[in-house]
Structure formats: structure tokens, C-alpha cells
Amino acid sequence: MTRLPIDDAIPDLLDAISAAGRAVLMAPPGAGKTTRVPLAMLDRVPGRIVMLEPRRLAARAAAERMAETLGEPVGQTVGYRIRGEAKVSKGTRIEVVTEGILTRMLQSDPALEGIGALIFDEFHERSLNADLGLALAWEARGALRDDLVLVVMSATLDAEPVAALMDDAPVVRSEGRAFPVETIWLDRPLPKETRFDRAVTDLVTRAVAEAEGGVLVFLPGEGEIRRVAGALDLPAECQVHMLFGAMEMKAQRAAIRPATSGRKVVLATAIAETSLTIEDVRVVVDAGRARRARFDPGSGMSRLVTERESRAEAEQRRGRAGRVAPGTCYRMWTRGEEGALPAFAPPEIEVADLAPLALELALWGSGDGADLAFLTPPNPGVLTEARTLLTELGALDGGRITDHGKTLARLPLHPRLGHMLTRAGRGAADLAALLAERDPLPRGASVDLALRLAALRDPTRHNANRGTVERIRAEAKRLARLAKDRPRMSPAEMASLAYPDRVGLRRKGDQPRFLLSGGKGAMLDEGDPLAGERLIVVTDTDGNPREARIRQAIAMTEGELRAVHGDAIGWHKVCDWSKRDGRVVAREQERFGALVLDDRAWKNADPELVARAMLEGVRQLGLTPSPAAQRFRARVALLRDSDPDLPDLSDEALMETLDDWLLPHLAGVRTAAEWKRFDILDALRAMLTWDQMQRLDRAAPAHFTTPMERRIPIDYGAEVPEIEVRLQEMFGVTEHPRVGRTPLRVTLLSPAGRPVQTTTDLPAFWATSYDDVRKDMRGRYPKHPWPDNPAEAQPTLRAKRRGG
Incomplete structure (x- = not known):
């Protein structure tokens, strides 16, 4: 067996495990940690060894490589479990799983009976599931399983914070081995009008012409891979392979195996950054883009977004060219542009939707997770929003998980879509799979979700992306097996189950603007077929916090809304100040969330509610004291220097305490005009006690x-x-x-x-x-008296008598 750099560090790792039961292993890419460490632990750890991988392809490849080392087929000593696929047996000792699988294992059996060790591979990627899995495993180890071995393995992450999190775990380092790699940058920045695919194609063609050996091209996603593959015109000796997570396993294996003849060119996503060693690669072409999950307020879920990669990712990719021999890395940016790249990619817990995390924390019994050991704690505000959504979906009640919430936690779906699948049954499988996947229709298509459902049945007619459609169909079949039979619902009814906060009611006016049931606004292009609909369910927007542009929606009737959400629709009596009308408006409204489905005048409205609404008007209109009220305030202000018990009647103080002094006197006042005529003197006088009024009248008479x-x-x-x-x-x-x-x-x-x-x-x-x-x-004024001695004259208001 070929000796690998990690072999020198394994004795120290095994000693640390024996002494402390935990360790952090730092080893650069290509050191061999993924396939050598679990095998080395077999004789030291009783029970099964479970290793986490961030991607399905890496999990399968690691299991196959270890099984090959043992001369066995996968599923005997070494097996794997990923979503929708498992190859394990009773004799399996090493089980490679994707990160979500571990969460389910911990939630169903916190003691992890029969498991002797957990290995967190590629922890530097900082996925949300890895952070959560480590936090749960660490608590389980402290409370239930002090013999559980925990090993965190990473290529680029700073080891000290992870070691500190695990109670000062021993840190073992492997120096690794890498051949020198020459880095080649662009001479000048790409013009802004340059198409991404064209620029990548040109750089790959250059790399093939200038360098020797297999070529690994890093692209952000499947769409870019397919477009570049279609545009490449390489010499006949070059065999172009694609490598991304949704591919069939046979095609993935072909991309990983050494070329039997000619040169291999592999167009890959970030799946090839770590864990996998792709044979024969001596040249890397890095397009400089990374696709990662970020919370998208437009869809209410995490979405994959394309961003500039970090310097750490760029270095990781560069290292792939030096695994088997000296190599070359072509970067699709200039050397000067490199300084603008972020140092590291953000941890997923900082940018992802936290609703799934909040659900897992509730199931664990941890509430807000404050008592768990997170390397990066979740943002409290974002977590609160997530818990509010879960409460609306019925997954939480008073912060505690409900039976419905436990059901949602078991489903491999976002809680929104899991709620829809649970309530609507198998008929919602297509829609759940569709909403979880990227849009199958080309850019510029109508936002109508019904067209996308139709495209699943006939992709050619709707010009849909066949690869995306096939993935949606496969996922829908799997989800259908997890659901029960339920009474049939329309697509709009099902969508409103997932998005009860996104039912939209068209506002009055010519523009297609909608008020959403959650209180936000959204708008449609005027030419879209849904622009004239009264009610819609919005499933995706551009996320603008002021007024979002709708990217995906479906028409809904009021009957459909009442059929699904009738228990949430009710009559409300409302008294509000209308700034536009300058008056208190009292209405009886039938509402669903922020939507007013029916509206009528509220006759004989509660006087107290009217008065309280008028207070809001006063806050907007300001105080309008009469001259008499002004004089009264001045008298009180004069005396407050010597009598501080008197109330503060300044504008600021009065506006802050309107509820206390003005509310009891506002009966009958409903409009701006009536308020302008209203004299606040009596209300001000009522703020003084009888004794205070007596003192005021003596010291400062009116x-x-x-x-x-x-x-x-x-x-x-x-x-x-x-x-x-x-x-x-x-x-x-x-x-x-x-x-x-x-x-x-x-x-x-x-x-x-x-x-x-x-x-x-x-x-x-x-x-x-x-x-x-x-x-x-x-x-x-000759008719009026002007006596010589006014001090002795009689006061008068009359003119002199005639002849006087």
C-alpha cells in the first residue's frame, strides 16, 4: 500500500484518542486523512465508526476507496449512507454518511448505541449540519456517552478554536505533501461585457495548449458546466467529463478514474475541492466563482447563490494541481484582483435560513441553542424569526415542539415544504420537489407556478431544462413514498400551506401590486398573465425588503383560501387614524393576516377605541392650545421653579403622556377639524389637584x-x-x-x-x-375724558356726556 503523508501523523492521533477520547486533526488536502484515519481507528475503537462527509459523491468515493484498500466490496466492513441510498450490513464497522444523516441518528438515539467514534471530515467547510452535528454530539458525549470518541478533521480551518470548543482537545498536525504548483493569472481584468462561459472556454483552451497532464476546471454549478462543455473545441485526445452532485454514479466514477488514453478534462463544481482525489490532474483552471447556500428572503428558504470565491477556496483548488506531480494553476482573475477576495467563505450558520436549525434545536429540547457548543452561535434575531415561522406552521407551540413539528423534523425537506407535504399528502410531492429545486423554465418566462407544474409533465412544450425536470421528478417520487394519502388539493391550496405568509391580495390601482398576508408588499410586471388576479400565492420574490418583485406565484380563488385557512380568517373591529382622510375610521373587517377580504363601516364604534385612535391623530397633528390654555401652561411653568410637584406642561411632556391626561377628555372628537377647535384647557386643569390649583391661583392668578x-x-x-x-x-x-x-x-x-x-x-x-x-x-379722542389728575379721577369706559 502506497505510503501517504497522513501515515506519519496517525500514531500521534491514535495516542490522543486513547488518552483524551477526542482530537482535532489538521492535514492539508491530499494528505490521505479521509481514507486512512478511519481504517487506522478500527483496532482502537470498539463499535462502529461513523464519518461525516459534506457531499454525497465524497461519501461514496471515500467508502469505495477504503473498501478497495481492504479488498472488499462496499457494504461489508466499510459502507455508506446518503439521502435515498445505503450500502451497509450487520458487519459494517465504518459507515460514511452525509451530515444530515448524523443529525437524524442523534435525534433518534442521543446515546448512539453501538457507535464508538464520530469523525467530522472537512470541517473547514463549516456547513450548518456539521456545526449542529458537532454541537449535539458534544452534548451527548458529556451527558450520556463519555466514552464516545470525537475527531474533527480539517484542511484549512484554524484548529485552536475547535480544540477549545472541545474542552482543549489535543491537536495533531500532518505536514502533508504537495508538489510545486505554478500560478498563472490573467494579464488584465476581463471586460465587463465578457460572457462568463466564453471566458472560461478560452482559458481552458489556453491551459490545454500550454500545460501537460489532466485538467480540472472549477465552475460554480451544473448549468455552467454544461454550457462550457458544449462550447469547448479541444484536440481529439482530450476526453471531457462533467462532475457534479446530481450526476449518475457511473458518470461520477468515470470522471474520477485515470484516463485510459489521451488527456482528461474534468469540468467540476466545488465537489472536487476536497475529499476526492481525481487521478492524472496536473492542471487546474479556476473560474473564481463559488455557489453556496444563503438565506433568500424572496423564497423564504435557503437558495444557492453564485459569489466570488474566497482566498482559502482558491488556495484549496490550486493545491489540486500538485497532488500527483508538479502542476499549473490558471486563475481567471488578475494578480491585483486577488486582494479583493474575502479571506474565508462565511460559515453557513451566518448566512443560511435557520428554520431547519430551529426545528432541530426544538426537537433536541435546546430551545434557542444557547446551551450548546456552537463554534459560531446562531444569530438570535434570525433564530427568533425562524421560530415565529415554525409557530405559524404549527411545529412549535409556546416554544416547544409539537407532534406535527416532530413529523416535520423527520422529513428531508424545509419545514415549509414538509408542512405542505404532511397536510396535502402525496399530491403535493411534485410541488414540494419543484419548490426545492431551481426554476426549470428559461429566464423571461411567466411567473406562473402552474406553468412549471405543467413542464414536469411535458418539458419539451414548455422549453424546460430536462436535467432539472428529471431531478424534480426523481425527488417527487421519493417524497411521495414519505407522504400519506390526503383529500385532493389544488396547487394554490398546497402552495398556501407552505407560504401562509405569502398569500397576496391585489391593491387598488392600475399597477399590479399586492399586499401579502405577512404584511409585506410585492409587485408583478404589468404584462404577466397573473397581473390581473385578485388573489395569488407568492412562492418566490427578489427579496427586496420594501416592495419585492415576484419571481414565482400561482393564482388562488377566495374559495380555495377559505377552504384551507378558514380557521385563520375572522372578523376584526378596527379603529384607526387615517392620515389621508384626517379622521378616525372605524371599520369591521374580515381578515386573513394582513389581508382585508371584506370591509364595512362599524356603526356605534366603542367610544374608548375611537378616542384611542384619535390619540394617534393628535400625535400626528400636534397640540393646538387655545390662548387660555397657553396662559394656564405659562402660569404653571412660572411656579414649577418653586413648586416642583406641579406637572410639566411642556409640549414634549404632554405629547409623551397623552394617554394619561388627554384620553378621558376626547369623547366626540374624531376629525382634524374637531381637534383644531378642541380646547385642552379643561384637560390641563384636571392634571392639577385641588390644593395645587389653590396654590396656583394665589401665587399666579389667572x-x-x-x-x-x-x-x-x-x-x-x-x-x-x-x-x-x-x-x-x-x-x-x-x-x-x-x-x-x-x-x-x-x-x-x-x-x-x-x-x-x-x-x-x-x-x-x-x-x-x-x-x-x-x-x-x-x-x-376729544369725546373721552382726559383729567388733569388721573390718580384722583373715576375710572370709566364711557365717553364724556354732550356738553361735558
Whole structure:
């Protein structure tokens, strides 16, 4: 057996396992850890050894390579289990599984009876299932299985945080072995108008012409692989193979095996980055793109998106050219552009939809997962949103998992689609598979989901992608076997089960805009056939948080909505302030979520609700105090310096406490016009106790009583209190009016009501300036008295008698 670099590190790894029962193994790509470590542990670990792989192809290939090493067929000592396929037997000691399989094993048997070790391979990829699997396994080890061996293997991840997470697990390093690889960058950046497929084809053609040996081309997905394969025009000696996860196993094996003649050119996804060694490869062409799962608010689930790869991924891909001999790596970007690449790809737990994780945590009994050992804890806000969705689907109740939730957790589907399949039965299998897969129709097709269902029956007529259709059909058959028979539902009814928050009601107006039952808005292109529908179910949008553009939807009748969601439709009495109408609007509405299906006036609306709605209007309109209310506020403000128990009647304080002081006085006020006429004085006065009012009236009276017993309001809004009064009405006053010890500022008015003098010392005015005023006023107003000695004259508001 050929010696591999990992063989030098295996003794230290076995010693660490024996001493601590756990270890972190760092080994670069090509070191041989995937196929050598499980075999080396056979004699040290009792029971089965379960190794996790992030991809199905890697799981099968690893199991086959280890079985070949033992001279056995797969399914004896070494076997594998992936979604929809298993090759294991009673004698299987090493079982290679994909990451979701481990979660199911832990949830069904936390003690992992019969299993002696778990190996997390390629942990640096930081998939959500790997992070969850390690967290659950670590808790199970601490609570139930202290003898369970845990080994985390990684190629590029920093080992120290993982070791610390596992209670300072021993770290074992393998130096590995790699041949030198020459890196070739583009001379200049690609023009923006350059088609991606064309650029890749040109670079592959160049690599084939300049370098020797097999060529491995990294592309983001199946679509790009097929387009590049169709465009390549290579020498006859070149055999082009495709390699992606959805391929048949026979074709995958052909891509991995050494070429029997000529040169091999393998067009592969990131599936070829790790775990797999593709024979004969000495040249790598890296297109610089990676496809990874990110939460898509448009679909409400995780979607595969295409992004620039990270520097760590680029280095991983480059290393593939130096596994068997010195090699060459062609990069489809310039050396200067490399610095703009992110250092690492984000952990999936940071960017993925957390609804499946929230469901698994609830099933485990961990709630928000705060007590679990996550290398990157889930975002609390995103996790809360996920738990809200699960509650709406009936999977959680008060944060605890329901029987329905346990059923959903067992299904290999997003909880939305699992809920639909469970409630609608086998008839929903096609739709569930379709919604979980990429769109089979070409770009530019109508958003109508019904067309996509029709394309599954007749892909040629609808110009559908045959590869995608075949995958959807195969998945639908598998899902149908997991479902029960249920009464038949329409596609719209089934879609609304998965997306109860995405039922859309067309808004009024010419534009096809929809309000969704979850409260968000969405819009359609005017020319789309669904643009005129009153009700639709939206299954995919572009995710715009303000008003999303609909990418996929299906028409729905109100009868279908009531048939499925009748228990969630009900009448609500609503009192709201309408800014547009400037009034309180009281309505009785039949609602489904945010959608109003029927609307009528609410006669005899509850006065308290009307008043509370009017408060919102007041918050928008602002306070409109009368002059009397303004004077009252000024009096209180004047006294608060010496009497802090008095309430704060400033605009800010009053607006913050509207519910307390204004609500009891708003009866009968429903419109902006009525509010403008409303005097808040009584409401303000009610804020003071009887004792406070008495103190206020003594210290800052509201009025000054003239010698003629007329009450003149005192204005406290200026620097000092002031009044305005007719000059003749103050005749005979020999002491200046005061508020407490403060002299009033008195503005004396002419008979026409115009100011003639302002004073804070009336006796002094009589004795000095009055004569000048008298001379001027007597000529203007000869019919009014202007006595020589006003301090001794009788006050009056009348003109002189004729002849007087």
C-alpha cells in the first residue's frame, strides 16, 4: 500500500484518542486523512465508526476507496449512507454518511448505541449540519456517552478554536505533501461585457495548449458546466467529463478514474475541492466563482447563490494541481484582483435560513441553542424569526415542539415544504420537489407556478431544462413514498400551506401590486398573465425588503383560501387614524393576516377605541392650545421653579403622556377639524389637584380685576406677567398691580384699543409721562375724558356726556 503523508501523523492521533477520547486533526488536502484515519481507528475503537462527509459523491468515493484498500466490496466492513441510498450490513464497522444523516441518528438515539467514534471530515467547510452535528454530539458525549470518541478533521480551518470548543482537545498536525504548483493569472481584468462561459472556454483552451497532464476546471454549478462543455473545441485526445452532485454514479466514477488514453478534462463544481482525489490532474483552471447556500428572503428558504470565491477556496483548488506531480494553476482573475477576495467563505450558520436549525434545536429540547457548543452561535434575531415561522406552521407551540413539528423534523425537506407535504399528502410531492429545486423554465418566462407544474409533465412544450425536470421528478417520487394519502388539493391550496405568509391580495390601482398576508408588499410586471388576479400565492420574490418583485406565484380563488385557512380568517373591529382622510375610521373587517377580504363601516364604534385612535391623530397633528390654555401652561411653568410637584406642561411632556391626561377628555372628537377647535384647557386643569390649583391661583392668578370689576387675563408667557387694559379704566389706581412681589407689565390702551404706554410703575406714569400722552390723546379722542389728575379721577369706559 502506497505510503501517504497522513501515515506519519496517525500514531500521534491514535495516542490522543486513547488518552483524551477526542482530537482535532489538521492535514492539508491530499494528505490521505479521509481514507486512512478511519481504517487506522478500527483496532482502537470498539463499535462502529461513523464519518461525516459534506457531499454525497465524497461519501461514496471515500467508502469505495477504503473498501478497495481492504479488498472488499462496499457494504461489508466499510459502507455508506446518503439521502435515498445505503450500502451497509450487520458487519459494517465504518459507515460514511452525509451530515444530515448524523443529525437524524442523534435525534433518534442521543446515546448512539453501538457507535464508538464520530469523525467530522472537512470541517473547514463549516456547513450548518456539521456545526449542529458537532454541537449535539458534544452534548451527548458529556451527558450520556463519555466514552464516545470525537475527531474533527480539517484542511484549512484554524484548529485552536475547535480544540477549545472541545474542552482543549489535543491537536495533531500532518505536514502533508504537495508538489510545486505554478500560478498563472490573467494579464488584465476581463471586460465587463465578457460572457462568463466564453471566458472560461478560452482559458481552458489556453491551459490545454500550454500545460501537460489532466485538467480540472472549477465552475460554480451544473448549468455552467454544461454550457462550457458544449462550447469547448479541444484536440481529439482530450476526453471531457462533467462532475457534479446530481450526476449518475457511473458518470461520477468515470470522471474520477485515470484516463485510459489521451488527456482528461474534468469540468467540476466545488465537489472536487476536497475529499476526492481525481487521478492524472496536473492542471487546474479556476473560474473564481463559488455557489453556496444563503438565506433568500424572496423564497423564504435557503437558495444557492453564485459569489466570488474566497482566498482559502482558491488556495484549496490550486493545491489540486500538485497532488500527483508538479502542476499549473490558471486563475481567471488578475494578480491585483486577488486582494479583493474575502479571506474565508462565511460559515453557513451566518448566512443560511435557520428554520431547519430551529426545528432541530426544538426537537433536541435546546430551545434557542444557547446551551450548546456552537463554534459560531446562531444569530438570535434570525433564530427568533425562524421560530415565529415554525409557530405559524404549527411545529412549535409556546416554544416547544409539537407532534406535527416532530413529523416535520423527520422529513428531508424545509419545514415549509414538509408542512405542505404532511397536510396535502402525496399530491403535493411534485410541488414540494419543484419548490426545492431551481426554476426549470428559461429566464423571461411567466411567473406562473402552474406553468412549471405543467413542464414536469411535458418539458419539451414548455422549453424546460430536462436535467432539472428529471431531478424534480426523481425527488417527487421519493417524497411521495414519505407522504400519506390526503383529500385532493389544488396547487394554490398546497402552495398556501407552505407560504401562509405569502398569500397576496391585489391593491387598488392600475399597477399590479399586492399586499401579502405577512404584511409585506410585492409587485408583478404589468404584462404577466397573473397581473390581473385578485388573489395569488407568492412562492418566490427578489427579496427586496420594501416592495419585492415576484419571481414565482400561482393564482388562488377566495374559495380555495377559505377552504384551507378558514380557521385563520375572522372578523376584526378596527379603529384607526387615517392620515389621508384626517379622521378616525372605524371599520369591521374580515381578515386573513394582513389581508382585508371584506370591509364595512362599524356603526356605534366603542367610544374608548375611537378616542384611542384619535390619540394617534393628535400625535400626528400636534397640540393646538387655545390662548387660555397657553396662559394656564405659562402660569404653571412660572411656579414649577418653586413648586416642583406641579406637572410639566411642556409640549414634549404632554405629547409623551397623552394617554394619561388627554384620553378621558376626547369623547366626540374624531376629525382634524374637531381637534383644531378642541380646547385642552379643561384637560390641563384636571392634571392639577385641588390644593395645587389653590396654590396656583394665589401665587399666579389667572386674571387681574380692574377698578371697574372687569377680569383681565394675565399673560405669563413673557419675561414678566403682563396685562393690556384701557387707560381710562385705570384712573384712580395709586398702587401698581402685582403678582406676588412681581409688578405686572401694564400696557395701557387708547379708546381704539391701541397701545399708548407700557409701564411697571403706574403712579410714576401718572406723575410724569401722562401729561404728554394726555396732550396727544385729547386731540385724537376729544369725546373721552382726559383729567388733569388721573390718580384722583373715576375710572370709566364711557365717553364724556354732550356738553361735558
